[in-house]
Amino acid sequence: MIPIDFTGKVALVTGVGDNESFAWFISKALNAAGAKVVLACHPRMVGIVESIMTREQDRESRLLPYGGGELKVEKILPCDVSYDTMADVPEEVRTDRRYAKFPEYSIQGTVDAVGKEFGGIDIVIHSVAFSREITKSHKDTSRKAYYEALGISAYSLTSLMRAAEPYMANRPGGAAAVGLTYLGGDRVVPYYGGGMSTAKAALQIDAKQLASNLGSKNIRVNLISAGPYASRAARSIRPGEFEKSIEYASQRSPLPRPITPDEVANATVFLCSSLASGVTGQVLYVDCGYNVMAV
Ligand SMILES: NC(=O)c1ccc[n+]([C@@H]2O[C@H](COP(=O)([O-])OP(=O)(O)OC[C@H]3O[C@@H](n4cnc5c(N)ncnc54)[C@H](O)[C@@H]3O)[C@@H](O)[C@H]2O)c1
Numbered sequence: 001m002i003p004i005d006f007t008g009k010v011a012l013v014t015g016v017g018d019n020e021s022f023a024w025f026i027s028k029a030l031n032a033a034g035a036k037v038v039l040a041c042h043p044r045m046v047g048i049v050e051s052i053m054t055r056e057q058d059r060e061s062r063l064l065p066y067g068g069g070e071l072k073v074e075k076i077l078p079c080d081v082s083y084d085t086m087a088d089v090p091e092e093v094r095t096d097r098r099y100a101k102f103p104e105y106s107i108q109g110t111v112d113a114v115g116k117e118f119g120g121i122d123i124v125i126h127s128v129a130f131s132r133e134i135t136k137s138h139k140d141t142s143r144k145a146y147y148e149a150l151g152i153s154a155y156s157l158t159s160l161m162r163a164a165e166p167y168m169a170n171r172p173g174g175a176a177a178v179g180l181t182y183l184g185g186d187r188v189v190p191y192y193g194g195g196m197s198t199a200k201a202a203l204q205i206d207a208k209q210l211a212s213n214l215g216s217k218n219i220r221v222n223l224i225s226a227g228p229y230a231s232r233a234a235r236s237i238r239p240g241e242f243e244k245s246i247e248y249a250s251q252r253s254p255l256p257r258p259i260t261p262d263e264v265a266n267a268t269v270f271l272c273s274s275l276a277s278g279v280t281g282q283v284l285y286v287d288c289g290y291n292v293m294a295v
Contacts, residue, residue, distance in 0.1 A: 015127025115167030149195030211281030227287030254289035
């Protein structure tokens with residue numbers, strides 16, 4: 001029998017905004033394999049995620065795959081990946097009532113809190129992306145929105161890994177990071193504007209750079225390029241239209257159907273496990289094979 005057992009491992013998961021996020025399914029799969037899960041959620045989403053973790057009406061969504069009970073998280077920490085340290089936070093954000101209640105929500109502070117409390121970090125999940133001009137074509141994207149999309153959606157992985165390096169270095173069996181990317185980082189997907197395609201292209205080379213920079217510490221860095229899936233963020237790209245992209249891709253994919261978020265979660269578990277101990281700097285396409293097609 002080939003075991004995947006994350007008992008005793010600590011996973012820091014970014015990007016849970018609700019119980020439809022890829023990161024939600026990833027958290028459940030990691031937890032089902034035995035990992036202790038700490039969520040680092042956008043400060044504005046902390047309350048929503050806390051209620052999803054406790055409300056009876058959301059119980060079914062908390063059920064773990066493979067009959068493993070219910071999702072249990074160790075902590076839900078606020079983290080806005082726009083900020084490396086609290087010194088980067090501008091005054092208008094600091095005083096915003098949705099932020100003001102939290103003394104710490106930078107990448108460095110979040111990673112330090114987890115690393116110190118749990119004595120190390122074995123798994124980091126990067127599942128965040130944002131562009132305020134996502135509905136604009138690339139040509140019409142402003143410089144401000146472009147840089148913001150790059151900072152939140154791409155640079156944040158580098159910042160996370162720099163902060164996590166001391167806690168992930170030379171862990172028993174090695175440590176692993178997995179990020180989420182999209183085909184729009186390789187090729188033109190017409191609706192994927194606002195700097196997001198550039199951010200995904202940047203994320204893809206950054207993951208290779210980080211794999212090279214961190215490999216000597218036995219830290220692996222890989223990405224999953226997921227097929228289109230109607231999470232809340234994805235539906236907001238073109239309200240009502242995104243479902244058509246899913247249909248388009250599924251009709252043309254070698255496996256002629258949409259992906260499920262559990263498939264992304266399972267592939268993430270594989271990449272974090274010792275079964276993938278020789279795999280780093282890679283992009284694994286979990287898209288029913290759509291990327292190999294030229295139609
Ligand atoms: N849904 C798809 O079709 C699809 C396909 C391929 C890749 N992806 C990628 O998967 C990842 C997760 O997206 P999803 O589809 O699960 O949507 P989602 O909206 O559930 O997740 C995106 C998360 O990013 C978080 N976020 C945005 N700005 C942030 C910030 N400044 N600080 C901290 N968190 C911030 C949001 O709160 C949200 O939880 C993203 O990287 C996305 O690009 C999605």
